[in-house]
Amino acid sequence: MTTDVETVPDAELVTAVTRGDTAALTVLYDRHASVVFRAAFRRLGDRQLAEEVVQDVWLTLWDRGGLFDARQGSLPGWLCTIARNRATDRMRSLGRRPGALPLSAVFATDDDPDRALAAGSLLASGGSPSDPELVVDELALRDTMTAALADLSTDERTVLELGYYGELSQSEIADRLGIPLGTVKTRTRRALLRLRRVFAPNGELLPADEVPDGPR
Amino acid sequence: MDHAEVLERIEAAIAGPGGLARLGADASPEAVAVREHIAGCPPCAAEWRAWSVVSLGLAAAAPDTIEPRPELRERVLAAAAARPHPAASVPAPTATRAPVSPAPDPAPAIPPARSGIRIGPRRQRDVPATPLPATAPAGLSFRWLLLGAAAVVVLLVAGMVVGRQLVSTPEAPRGDPGRILAEAATILQGGGFGLARLETPEGEQGGVVVVSPGSGRLAVVSGVLAAPPEGERYVCLLDRDGTVTQVGYMRWEATPSGGSLAYWAGDAEPPDLGLPGDVFIVQLDSPGAQPALTGEFQG
Numbered sequence: 337m338t339t340d341v342e343t344v345p346d347a348e349l350v351t352a353v354t355r356g357d358t359a360a361l362t363v364l365y366d367r368h369a370s371v372v373f374r375a376a377f378r379r380l381g382d383r384q385l386a387e388e389v390v391q392d393v394w395l396t397l398w399d400r401g402g403l404f405d406a407r408q409g410s411l412p413g414w415l416c417t418i419a420r421n422r423a424t425d426r427m428r429s430l431g432r433r434p435g436a437l438p439l440s441a442v443f444a445t446d447d448d449p450d451r452a453l454a455a456g457s458l459l460a461s462g463g464s465p466s467d468p469e470l471v472v473d474e475l476a477l478r479d480t481m482t483a484a485l486a487d488l489s490t491d492e493r494t495v496l497e498l499g500y501y502g503e504l505s506q507s508e509i510a511d512r513l514g515i516p517l518g519t520v521k522t523r524t525r526r527a528l529l530r531l532r533r534v535f536a537p538n539g540e541l542l543p544a545d546e547v548p549d550g551p552r
Numbered sequence: 553m554d555h556a557e558v559l560e561r562i563e564a565a566i567a568g569p570g571g572l573a574r575l576g577a578d579a580s581p582e583a584v585a586v587r588e589h590i591a592g593c594p595p596c597a598a599e600w601r602a603w604s605v606v607s608l609g610l611a612a613a614a615p616d617t618i619e620p621r622p623e624l625r626e627r628v629l630a631a632a633a634a635r636p637h638p639a640a641s642v643p644a645p646t647a648t649r650a651p652v653s654p655a656p657d658p659a660p661a662i663p664p665a666r667s668g669i670r671i672g673p674r675r676q677r678d679v680p681a682t683p684l685p686a687t688a689p690a691g692l693s694f695r696w697l698l699l700g701a702a703a704v705v706v707l708l709v710a711g712m713v714v715g716r717q718l719v720s721t722p723e724a725p726r727g728d729p730g731r732i733l734a735e736a737a738t739i740l741q742g743g744g745f746g747l748a749r750l751e752t753p754e755g756e757q758g759g760v761v762v763v764s765p766g767s768g769r770l771a772v773v774s775g776v777l778a779a780p781p782e783g784e785r786y787v788c789l790l791d792r793d794g795t796v797t798q799v800g801y802m803r804w805e806a807t808p809s810g811g812s813l814a815y816w817a818g819d820a821e822p823p824d825l826g827l828p829g830d831v832f833i834v835q836l837d838s839p840g841a842q843p844a845l846t847g848e849f850q851g
Contacts, residue, residue, distance in 0.1 A: 356637035362629055369628075373620040381611025382570040387620050391628045398632040408744065409766030417768040417823055424819070427573075476731075481609035496567055500610050501618050503569035524567045528606060535605050537598075 347406035354402045361398055368412045369394075375416040378478065379423040383503055389422045480541050484534050492527035495520050553585045558596050561586050562603050571607035572600070732815040736771035739764040746826025748847035750774060750834065758845045759814070759834075761788075763826040770825065771817040772802065772834070777844055779812065780804055780836055786814055786844065787837035790822075792830050799825065802834065 344352075344360075346367070352360035369390055376389035393415050397404075404414050485493055498509045506524065510517040536542050561582070565575035575583050590596045739745050739762045750759040750772075759774030772788060780786055788799040802816040814834075820826065826849050834845040 354638075358629065358633055361632055365625060365628060369625065370619050373624075374614060374616065374618060377614050377618060378612050381573055381607060381614075383621075384570070387624045390620055390624060391631060394628045395632055395635070398635070399638055413766060417819075421768070421819060421821070421823060477609050478612040481613035484609075485613055496610070497615075499567045499569070500571060501614060505568065506564070525563060528563060528567060528603070531606050531609065532602060534609075535602065537602070 346411040347404075350397070350401045350404050350406075350411060353397060361394065364397065364411070365394060368415055371412050372415045372419045376419045376423045379420055380426060381500075385426055386423070389419050389426065392422050393419050476541060480534055481531065484531050488527050488530060492523050492530070495523045496527050499524065553589050555589075555593070555596055558586055558589045558593070559599055562596075562600060566603050566607045566610075571610060572604050573607065732771055732817040733773060735769060735817040736760075736762050736773060739767070739769055739771055746830075746849050748826075748830075748832045748849045750832065750845040750847040752776060752845060753843065759847075761832045761847060763820045763849075765824070765826065768820050768823045769817065770799070770820040772815065772832070774802070774814045774834065774845060775811060777802075777804060777812055777814045777834070779806060781838075784836050784838050786834050788816060789833040789835065790825055790830060791833055792827070796833070797822070799832075801837070 344363070346364065349357075349360040349364050353364065372393055373386055373390050376386035376393075377383065380386050380389070396418055397415065404411060408414075485496070488496070494513070495506075495509055498504045498512060499506065504512065506520045507517055510520045513520070534542055561575065562572065566572050568574075575586060578584075590600050744765060746763040746765065748761050749757065750761060752758045756776070758776040759772065761770065761772040763770040777786060786802040786804060788802060790797050790799050799821055800816050800818050802814045804812060804814045806812055828849055830849045832845075832847050832849070833843045835841045835843045
């Protein structure tokens, strides 16, 4: 019965998936797809790509769920590890896309691309980190940016969230909020400039006590 | 396209869907024009760089409320249903199916020689399998825990001259030794980790690499590597059954006392890195380089 399946532990559902049980796969999707999606999005910054990663992850679970061992960790942890790896692969493939912006074109000769990448600069082809060390920095980056976003005014934060996370164009944001397009642009620019202040010119995060103050 | 137009496009893109990544990879003539301008314009390239980190930060700070679109559910389940399930092609499954281990390659477990190692094609990232023996005796795990902890402590002490950098604080520069060592400590504290002691070609202890099968994280530290030549760096390699793949690059720092500290932490790649017999190699990333450190993961 469906209600029974929904109370079954993850490990048992995975075992069912290894036998081709689509109902179990569905329950696992409903339980964990959101957190896997967020893990991918936080690395890719692109909803479409993140959703492709989610699909990859679930097909991997479908094909090779037998590799999951509950003694080694939780299922969402396992799925998120796969998702982050797949996301990194996609970033690398984006970086190799013909016509993409080469790293060397962006970094001046007095900069060290690898150091900047390791510090969190996302630049291989316009936003594709290519160094695994970037991963180390994600938590610090997330903490800092979350704090910086929280420090924005509600108006500024709203336009950013609708645009970046909600995937709305600036015109759509204007319609949604009932404000002029110019106001959306002004708020967006002001918010971005405030966020940019948490980074040093070389792309590294500034210590909290070195972030310059600015008018709200 | 002039500077003002480029900067306007950059700022519009960063706060929009996909951020700068989409503009950086978009094949539209407009996006290509932006990229061509940036490629030849250092000031605009600097702007792109500055905004790129903001774009990355926005992605990393995605709120917990962000969800995949509802239609993805049907798409994913339909895609799964449309492909043959592995169970359909194997004999009747047992009621208590055991976790499947990756099939070993026919090549010998340990490559016969380390010289002339070439970096082979990167293995496709795949599912993190079961890299460590879950049935290992508790005493053995504890012994490795102690060995790993001791190695890290030794390196910490050796790196104390780095001083304040080794004290990991929330405000510490990212990628600093303290953060990598903290990552190593986290892996060690998690238990069930894989560990390889790294040795120099002369057999001297040279560092340690630890990997967590649960989180898929890896940390490697060494206090004996010489300064890499100008323009070169140390690369971490995995030698599995004779196939060598690249894992990551180490950062090297001189210490005020004349010593050194090399370190790196990141996702283990492949995710099951740390299987018994896996050989971890550190060497200069240059043609003909010989391993500077090697260590084998134990079962």
